Amino acid sequence: MNEITPSKIVVIHDDISEISPIMVEMKVKYGEDNVILFQHSQEGLDYVLNNLGQKMVVLLDRNFHDGKEIDGIEVFEKIREKTSLVYVILITVSKISEIDGEVLKKLINKDLFKLESFTSDYSKILKLIDEAILVLGVRVDAVIEDWIMRHPNEKRDQVILKTKEGRSYTMNEILESIRMQTEIGVTFEKNLLKLAIELFSRQKLKLDD
Amino acid sequence: MNQTNNIDDQSLQWRVDVNAFRLLGRELITDRVTAIFELVKNCYDANAEEVTVTFNNVSTISEKSEIIISDNGTGMSFADIRDKWMVVGTNSKRVKLYSDAPYNRKFVGEKGVGRFAVDKLGARVKIKTKEKKDKNWLCVNINWDEYENLSNNAVEGQLSLFTEVKNKYSYEPAEVDKKGTKIIISKIFDKWSVNDIERLYKELSKLISPFYPVNPPFEIKIDSNEFISYQNKPVKPDAVKYYSHYAEIKYDSDKGMQETLAFDSKKGDLYKMHIDKQNFGPVKMRIYYFDEGAKRKYRNAYKNDDTRIDGIKIYRDGVITTPFAEYEDHVEKKRDILGIDKSRYSGAFDHVGIREVIGVLDITKKDNPQIIDATNRQDFIDTKEYKTLKEFILQQLDAFKEQKKYSRVAKRSVVENKLIDAGSDVKTFEKELSKIEKELSKTNPDAKKNIAKLKEQAKGLHRVISKGISEQKKYQKEVERKEKILYSIVSMQEFASLITHAVRTSIAKVKHLGEFFKLNYPNPKFDKFFKEYAVMIYNEMDTLLSVTDFMLSFANVDESSFEEFNVSTLISDLLKKQYSSVFRKEGIELELGLKDDFVIETNKKAFQDIFQNLVSNSVKALTNTKNKKIKCTGYLNTNNFVIYFSDNGYGLDMNDKDWIFGLYNTRTAEQGGAGVGLYVVEKQIKALNGDIEVVENEFKPTGATFKITIPFNNK
Missing domain, CATH: 3.40.50.2300 (Response regulator)
Structure with missing residues (x-):
């Protein structure tokens, strides 16, 4: 996978x-x-x-x-x-x-x-x-696209993200906004990167322990 | 200096040196006419219905010199001034595209720099502004000279910041309903002559369409207390005068059809046609064309200033669209937004350029929503609709191009005919004299001497006129010869570029094939490709050779290769004799029907090439046909010799009927077709002023028929 x-x-x-x-x-x-x-x-x-x-x-x-x-x-x-x-x-x-x-x-x-x-x-x-x-x-966006596309279509129509304002997005919607580089797409990419870095640093700490 | 020192909180912030005012105004706006033009555009954006540009005592510089731009627009509140107008870089127009209702005007002003334009004009500015709801005029004084002083007297090591200069404001009482903005500029930098004001007038007059009523109106006035011609003078678009041809097209809403221009070469008139509604929406257009004579008249009337003849401009709801609203002082630097001069009109003589037409194209926000000004204001967004609109405009100019060509030819024959008439008049005069001479010889022998003198003079005159006619003809021939050379240079340019690209493509292919050998030979995995590639290299080289041969045939045309020959004889000799063995071998039946004789003087070898190429194509096309046939017929009609050349081979797709004449265009690449033959054929026939086209084929259901037309007057 x-x-x-x-x-x-x-x-x-x-x-x-x-x-x-x-x-x-x-x-x-x-x-x-x-x-x-x-x-x-x-x-x-x-x-x-x-x-x-x-x-x-x-x-x-x-x-x-x-x-x-x-x-x-x-x-x-x-x-x-x-x-x-x-x-x-x-x-x-x-x-x-x-x-x-x-x-x-x-x-x-x-x-x-x-x-x-x-x-x-x-x-x-x-x-x-x-x-x-x-x-x-x-490329982060390309990798996300690849990851989303490897899900079956029905899964891609399910909500995976909810914003603070209460809006929700399906995988397909996220994909579309990443392709078009709209605000939500870019924010999603940024957050994912942040998360990756955070996970990575935690991992590192663990290893150091 | 009270500098902000943020060392404690570990942060730094930008500050702006006082010098910035120069960058914003003086250096960004290059010309004082532009400066005023920008300020007036701002008045339009502020929903003004009237704006007056007043020049007081500007012919010499004094304390009393001032320039005032006043409008009755919405005006500004204190907050507007503080939070928008005096904040560098803000531009509410960026957020909104249109001004407030009921005006809904598309903003034409610069991106937030117009307000600094005043610095180009004078050192002191007073802004007096009021919104309808406010009780008083808010007056702000900006003294650019203080900024200047600070900047010039800066003590080393001490900073003077742009944002720290205090600008005083005060209030003045006002009538309740008044609103608007007044910019009063004093301590002006330059004198304004009547010519400078005229230049401004000319620019401002372009802001509003001469034909489309702006509703609600936007009226501009220039008022000078010194120059009588500019006392309270309304700025109106100039009536276009002195043009030689005019045409107007509009959208016929009853029929739902768009008018478009065409030229009737028989009557010598422009006329209107109806076409379907175009994707860019309905448009109205007026074009004034100036021929040489008209341009001369224009220059005389406007003191050699023909900068007003400046091409086609697009107006939206009566106001110039932003790409055309950029003022440029030098005509040569003006951008050709619609691409008229660099368009396909590259014919040397009949080109209609932007310096020969004044045109106004009116569009509306409502009906032409897809014609959108680009945010950089330099152009329109390249939508499908804009592309078609550009093409549509060029088509209109095409009609004028035809008109120009027609007039050029007509003018030529008028001169020639007048000379011929004069010649025959003198001849009649001579005859009449002879009659009189006969009659007088009996009654008045003395008069005979005088008449003999007259006759001698008439003869002399006739000789002179005859010589004049022959000189005129020679001159005409010389002109035509030069035209032809120029045309051929123009087409040679196009030809050279086409050939170079084709040759480069071929070379690239051969290079790639060679590269494959270089990298992979003798890897047995690719054995089957090595053989195939060798053949491909060979074929590609062959194509290259035929292209270069053709180029050489162009280069080698000299007078000596021209000769007179009979077209019918040449074709029948070629097909019956030279090709007889080929036809026999391939089993092709030849049918010849050349009715009339037609003698032309041209390059015989090139003419033979035409038929050699056609035959060679037919032979290839007939490879898999059973009853192979080639048929060639020819006859004379009123103006041309017409030849039909057909075969019953595999034929061609009628959708390709124009495409197949392009260089390297072939559908038979697999059978070794290079796409050179028909290209050569077309070029050779065009060189004879003739034409070749694919017509419905004679041997249905398969086959192809070419129709070749060669005019009698092929020089």
Whole structure:
């Protein structure tokens, strides 16, 4: 129960195919089932939004050849509208100087995890994915999400928290507020950390005794 | 100094040096017109219906010089002044978006810095304010010069704190129902000339929409006791004059349709069309366009100042929206909020830029709730609705762009026609003279000499005009040639960027394949990939080669490669002779129906490329078809030579009919399609001023048909 579920790598890119070197390497490294490719941006976005409970790192292309596809920046924004817990690595063939300043500002302000050039070594991109998985594993909010998601659905609808003001929250509500980083979500995270530290120091005292 | 010393309780606190007043006012607000503009915006936010900016004795600096901004807004209570106005950084407007009912005005003032704007104007400020319920005017005196003195005379080691300067207040009796705020600035720093006041007038006049009545009203007046033209002068939006074209669109609420502009290139007129209600809600828009002549007139009338021609602005409920309310003195620094200048209108000649139009777009809080000012005031929140609105505005400018293009061509032919008319007039004159000469030769031989002279002069004149016409034509050709070069440079830029991205993508793919070899070879686990990757590298390189070949064909176009040839002959030679063996081998039946002859002068090799690419696509598409057919027909119509090229292969999805002409766009990547061929075809045809499109296919149920149109006048 305490083991953290593996993260899924969601690749949304129309210049990467199932047999591209990066896909082959990732499947070896993270397991065949944990790497999913979408060559159409809308399909990739739908997958991410329908699986928010899953820990995910998204490798996202910025431009799609087909003008009808929604572009990477929009996919990123749509993901951010729903959650701050999915890490997105944007891959582009453009040079950074070619990206509009406003777009860059948006990417930074909405917490893009990394930006990398498609012309870089794929091993460099793999390192970024490793980094994202590592950070996801130690991020308090991500760990809480993971913990909540491992409960059966009916349990997640039961009240687990009551505030001093008398409001009560189910696990699902807490999860939602953590994803959206609302006040209650942030407070919950802070309290949990406090509790963890307190428990840890008590433990220490005990050990010292 | 009475400094707080908290050493005992083990804590420290921030204090603010007296110098802070400079940071807040003088350095934050860069210009004195902006300073007043900010103060007036605050009056609007305070629900004022009237505001007067009074300039007394400001043409020279004296004890009597003062600037007064007075309004009849809600005014401030003592508590407001103490707890809000005089607390740095507070801004009640941040908490609320709208002012109190019944006004419900969207706040336009700066984020709590407007009040420091006064420091830009003068050293002494008296604020006189009263809420309706209060009995007296509350008067607060702020002497910035005392702050200045403290700051300048600071003794080393001693702190002077901003928050410790005492500002005196007192009460003055008032009439019961009076309310409002008066800011009286004296010891002014700079003289104000009539031009400075005019500059202020111009800025203030933009605050309110010229077309939408603000209700309840917000009226601004400027009053000067020195400049007659500004004695109690109401600030009204300037009537737009001297424009060359004007259009207005609105929302037709009866039909539930939005009007939009289009251009009729036959009649040469702008006209309105109805489209469905847009997602951003109903809007009303007026656009004044200034052609070169109109701009000249405008500059003459306004002493070379055409900064008022400053693009399209959005007003909400009659008041300028915050992104447009930021005053910027230098036109060049003005931000192009709607992205008009950097939009897709990159055509060199027919671009309609923000310096050519004045436009007002009226929206309302009620009907356009999704057009939201961003909190940083620099832009609007990038909602779906705002995106469509921007696109809608650009579409309106598109109509003016067409208009501009039309006028440019029309103007050209007027000059040419006038010259031709003059030529024929002289010719008639010559003929008439010959007639007179004949008649006079019998009756008046002396007159004949004179007439001969006249005839000679007329001939000379005719020669001059003929020369003029041919010069004009040459000049016209030269202009067209230059235009063409400029256009091609513009499209080359776009082309270069597209190609570079495509090439970079290809290189990245090859690099990744190579990297895989570098890292894994000869690991037997990956054996099946090594072989596959070698093929992929080979194919990718092939694609790269065809792209670079195409680039070279662009680079190598020179005059000598142009020749005259008959299109019908060329196509039938190509398909019947050059491809006969291929068609035989593949079992393809060829059907040719080229009716008319059409001779053009162009790059023959490039023209052949078009058909080679089409044939090569068809051959691929026919691989698995049973009765393979390729059909090519062509005929002349009024203006064009039209060619249909079809096959009965696997065909293409009509949803892709535009997309397939994009570089690297292919649905046949697995069969080695690189997505280069049709891109090349389209570019070559466009270079002939022609067009290619996918039309309903001739060989239903499978197959594809391309329609190519090449105009007679393809230069």
